[in-house]
Amino acid sequence: MDFSAYSSAFSGLLVVLTTLIVQFIVANTGKARLPNHIPGKIDPSLGHESFVFRAYRTMENSLENISLFLGSAFLAILAGVNPVWTGFAVWIYALARIMHMILYYMISTEQNPSPRSYFYLLGLLANILLLILILTRLL
Known part of the structure; x- marks a missing residue:
């Protein structure tokens, strides 16, 4: 299999x-x-007002989500899902996670949904898109 068509997905x-x-x-x-x-x-006494708490939660949130995403991305590539759509979904996820990180670092809020929540949702939708593309390809 020629993986060069997936260079956009790999860079994402x-x-x-x-x-x-x-x-x-x-x-x-x-x-x-x-x-x-x-x-x-x-420290369990830290909350959203602490940058250390927000930075730690940003990393933890990414760790909670990355295994499903990496599994979806690599399965899409191995299953031969359209490289353009695969790259698109990977880049949407990548940019959504960066925006989620930046907003979590910058905004101290326990409001729900917070501005970062929209980028979390966008990343989740990119992952769901990958799963739909995989399912479509395998059927």
């Missing part, structure tokens, strides 16, 4: 993985600067 996946690395660095650097920090734990 690289952006997704790079975004996750950035989130990991920001979250752990911020947490390490707190007094009496314990590796692997976040």
